[in-house]
Amino acid sequence: MQESKYPYSVLFIEDEESIRNNYTNYLKEYFEKVYEAEDGLSAYEIYKTKKPQILIVDIHIPYMNGIELLRKIRETDHTTKAIMLTAHADTDYLLQAAELKLTKYLVKPISRQELKEALTLVTNELSHFKVSSNRVVHLLNNYVWDYTKEEISQNGTSLELTNLERRMMILFFKNINIVLPLDNIIYEVWDDSEKGNHTSLKTLIKNLRKKMPLDIIKNVFGVGYKLEV
Numbered sequence: 001m002q003e004s005k006y007p008y009s010v011l012f013i014e015d016e017e018s019i020r021n022n023y024t025n026y027l028k029e030y031f032e033k034v035y036e037a038e039d040g041l042s043a044y045e046i047y048k049t050k051k052p053q054i055l056i057v058d059i060h061i062p063y064m065n066g067i068e069l070l071r072k073i074r075e076t077d078h079t080t081k082a083i084m085l086t087a088h089a090d091t092d093y094l095l096q097a098a099e100l101k102l103t104k105y106l107v108k109p110i111s112r113q114e115l116k117e118a119l120t121l122v123t124n125e126l127s128h129f130k131v132s133s134n135r136v137v138h139l140l141n142n143y144v145w146d147y148t149k150e151e152i153s154q155n156g157t158s159l160e161l162t163n164l165e166r167r168m169m170i171l172f173f174k175n176i177n178i179v180l181p182l183d184n185i186i187y188e189v190w191d192d193s194e195k196g197n198h199t200s201l202k203t204l205i206k207n208l209r210k211k212m213p214l215d216i217i218k219n220v221f222g223v224g225y226k227l228e229v
Contacts, residue, residue: 009033011052013043015061040064059086070100081122101178140213145173159211172227181224
């Protein structure tokens with residue numbers, strides 16, 4: 001057990017009792033408060049009353065599956081961190097999950113090391129990624145994204161962005177650390193009078209990478225891109 005626990009609460013949702021007991025016991029070694037649920041309906045009730053900062057959700061749970069549960073939560077809450085568990089690397093589920101602001105999507109059986117790595121990402125986001133009161137995000141190398149002005153600057157100097165680049169950055173910063181499918185990006189960034197495609201998207205990302213901190217824009221092969229902060 002580590003000397004001090006993370007000051008966050010976790011809700012673990014899994015219908016198989018043995019798996020749930022195993023992982024909740026493990027989580028209690030690292031987090032101050034750990035809640036558990038065996039189905040989507042009871043999980044939602046716990047979420048409403050306890051307001052955990054981290055959700056670990058199995059997709060295939062009774063009454064309300066993991067996708068439906070997170071979709072309901074995301075109607076009003078876009079800040080609670082979520083890790084999704086599934087028994088299958090199902091592309092359709094992955095594309096649905098990409099819209100739910102997941103920190104990680106893990107395929108079962110999941111080792112404790114895999115879960116630990118996912119939880120490290122979550123705790124890093126909770127402890128290091130903060131939007132200040134004047135709605136700015138501080139990045140590496142003195143880069144700053146301003147939500148109000150919708151602009152990026154370095155050392156106080158604004159970077160020149162094309163209209164497409166600005167739209168892309170707005171979309172990225174609305175979905176930090178979330179994988180955005182290629183076709184979804186094209187739909188959101190290019191308007192009806194413009195002709196966006198996978199090639200033009202690739203060019204747009206290439207140009208943005210020249211203006212942004214190194215390796216902040218990640219390519220997820222076969223799926224899309226994400227802004228990793």
